[in-house]
Amino acid sequence: MKESMIIIGGGVAGLTAAAMLANDGHQVTVLEQSREWGGCAGKFSRKKFLFPVGATLGMGFEEGGIHERIFNHLHIPMQELPVQKLEEVMNIHLPNKTITFHRDRNEHVESLVRAFPEHKQKIMRFYQKLYEIAAKVRALMVELPVLPPQTRNEWLGLLHSLNVSSLTLLPYFPKTVGHLLKKFDLLNTPFKHFIDGQLIDSMQVKSEQCACILGCLALDIYHEGAFYVEGGLYQVAHRLADHAKGNGGVLMLGRKAERMVRTGNKWTVTDHRGNDYRADHVISSLPVQVLPDLLSETDLRSLGYTLRKKTAEETWRTMTLYLTLKETDTIMNMPLFQQICTSESGEMSEGNHIFMSLSNGTDRVRAPEGYRTMTVSTHIDLSYWKAKEEYDKRKIFMQEKMIAAILSVYPDFKEAVEQVECGAPKAWERYTGRPGGMVGGFGQSRNNSLFFSLSHRTKLPNFWLCGDSIFPGAGTIGVSVGAYHVYSSITGKKLSQ
Ligand SMILES: Cc1cc2nc3c(=O)[nH]c(=O)nc-3n(C[C@H](O)[C@H](O)[C@H](O)COP(=O)(O)OP(=O)(O)OC[C@H]3O[C@@H](n4cnc5c(N)ncnc54)[C@H](O)[C@@H]3O)c2cc1C
Numbered sequence: 075m076k077e078s079m080i081i082i083g084g085g086v087a088g089l090t091a092a093a094m095l096a097n098d099g100h101q102v103t104v105l106e107q108s109r110e111w112g113g114c115a116g117k118f119s120r121k122k123f124l125f126p127v128g129a130t131l132g133m134g135f136e137e138g139g140i141h142e143r144i145f146n147h148l149h150i151p152m153q154e155l156p157v158q159k160l161e162e163v164m165n166i167h168l169p170n171k172t173i174t175f176h177r178d179r180n181e182h183v184e185s186l187v188r189a190f191p192e193h194k195q196k197i198m199r200f201y202q203k204l205y206e207i208a209a210k211v212r213a214l215m216v217e218l219p220v221l222p223p224q225t226r227n228e229w230l231g232l233l234h235s236l237n238v239s240s241l242t243l244l245p246y247f248p249k250t251v252g253h254l255l256k257k258f259d260l261l262n263t264p265f266k267h268f269i270d271g272q273l274i275d276s277m278q279v280k281s282e283q284c285a286c287i288l289g290c291l292a293l294d295i296y297h298e299g300a301f302y303v304e305g306g307l308y309q310v311a312h313r314l315a316d317h318a319k320g321n322g323g324v325l326m327l328g329r330k331a332e333r334m335v336r337t338g339n340k341w342t343v344t345d346h347r348g349n350d351y352r353a354d355h356v357i358s359s360l361p362v363q364v365l366p367d368l369l370s371e372t373d374l375r376s377l378g379y380t381l382r383k384k385t386a387e388e389t390w391r392t393m394t395l396y397l398t399l400k401e402t403d404t405i406m407n408m409p410l411f412q413q414i415c416t417s418e419s420g421e422m423s424e425g426n427h428i429f430m431s432l433s434n435g436t437d438r439v440r441a442p443e444g445y446r447t448m449t450v451s452t453h454i455d456l457s458y459w460k461a462k463e464e465y466d467k468r469k470i471f472m473q474e475k476m477i478a479a480i481l482s483v484y485p486d487f488k489e490a491v492e493q494v495e496c497g498a499p500k501a502w503e504r505y506t507g508r509p510g511g512m513v514g515g516f517g518q519s520r521n522n523s524l525f526f527s528l529s530h531r532t533k534l535p536n537f538w539l540c541g542d543s544i545f546p547g548a549g550t551i552g553v554s555v556g557a558y559h560v561y562s563s564i565t566g567k568k569l570s571q
Pocket residue numbers: 082083084085086087088105106107108110111112113114115127128129130131132133329330331332359360392394451505506507508513514540541542547548549550551553
């Protein structure tokens with residue numbers, strides 16, 4: 075019998091679950107508190123300009139990638155998605171050197187060897203091992219196993235994914251990427267800063283904390299395909315929302331879920347206007363830190379110790395700048411994606427490491443002819459921002475620091491800047507409903523990842539979780555996998571390979 079579902083949150087996770095469940099004939103209602111679909115991968119507009127809120131670099135659109143597999147499953151034509159595969163994924167600027175991240179693995183290693191000739195052999199051996207581990211992990215992930223396995227079927231699914239070569243991964247489970255760097259004598263080198271810059275953006279931790287198996291996958295993933303999406307990644311959210319609506323889903327913007335009450339196995343969700351929505355299942359795509367506000371005390375206690383403990387754990391915040399730029403020579407010659415690390419000692423937060431995404435010169439969705447838009451982000455730690463006065467000062471300080479980082483690489487940059495808008499943690503909290511503006515899920519350390527990550531299942535009947543706090547974690551590809559696990563657990567159906 076087809077069932078009813080309430081999905082809280084209209085980001086990529088919630089909309090992936092909505093589209094897949096509606097496609098299967100279930101009665102789907104999505105409540106999204108903001109006025110836009112896409113959440114952290116959404117957009118906002120200012121006059122003729124459009125800005126991606128946070129996520130900009132697309133992955134998973136290649137053949138066999140998770141977005142491609144889900145779109146195929148839903149019969150959404152991939153050709154409709156305006157994506158452009160990047161052969162040069164990004165430029166990474168360390169103090170005194172610039173490295174181009176090439177999609178081709180050989181070219182990539184050559185580029186690193188050119189940047190660090192004194193470590194040539196070590197870097198080559200490091201990547202040989204890293205690519206070997208990543209290939210085995212990718213093979214394991216094809217069937218999208220669930221971690222941590224909670225049911226007989228999930229254990230069977232995991233065992234089914236294993237083969238002889240995956241057993242050779244066992245020694246790497248207790249290791250970090252830092253261990254791998256140490257093995258190749260690369261730990262105390264600027265090359266480590268390059269690796270840390272990649273990891274902090276994708277895994278939210280540096281090499282000394284990052285779980286080796288997932289870290290290798292993250293450091294390899296752009297070689298499978300990294301994409302510029304015309305307009306921005308919100309296009310994915312919009313396609314999924316349209317598909318869910320086309321299959322009878324009721325999708326509502328401007329509806330903040332404030333309370334969830336269980337009567338037996340049925341749920342009632344109440345929004346901020348006092349409207350009640352009843353359903354057989356509830357799927358929350360929000361960070362788990364929201365759960366204490368949504369659930370009754372009894373239900374919160376029933377979630378169990380591990381999940382309850384996580385609801386009190388802090389994650390990174392972000393500070394973002396949204397720039398309107400004139401198309402000067404400097405801008406025309408800039409790569410679309412760049413990282414700048416300004417710290418000699420390899421600090422990766424508070425403006426010492428920034429990620430910049432520029433709109434393509436032909437992208438008329440983001441800016442009119444002669445202009446571009448740019449989103450710049452850095453990780454921040456709220457302990458520096460506690461009091462109101464400190465917060466306002468810190469915001470100005472951080473904006474100046476981020477612009478100074480860009481000027482350190484592009485001294486003429488200021489000539490291009492027409493407007494700067496700032497997205498500090500309070501703005502993130504307001505627009506994405508994330509408590510304290512926490513973003514990116516839990517850092518993928520050994521304590522938070524793989525068998526220690528949070529399952530999409532909860533101990534409450536018919537209450538499911540997806541989003542970047544849940545296995546396998548952040549990024550539009552990570553949250554899509556989590557949403558698929560919810561779909562598959564409810565329906566018993568699988569994605570074709
Ligand atoms: C600055 C930044 C840069 C990033 N860059 C990239 C990148 O380049 N590539 C990439 O793949 N990933 C990137 N990411 C990560 C990626 O954006 C996220 O992991 C992913 O989009 C999270 O999706 P989600 O659906 O889990 O959560 P969200 O996107 O946060 O969606 C949750 C939705 O729920 C809504 N909501 C919240 N509370 C309520 C409520 N009570 N009731 C109803 N609705 C509610 C929110 O408004 C939001 O729309 C980036 C993230 C950030 C912050």
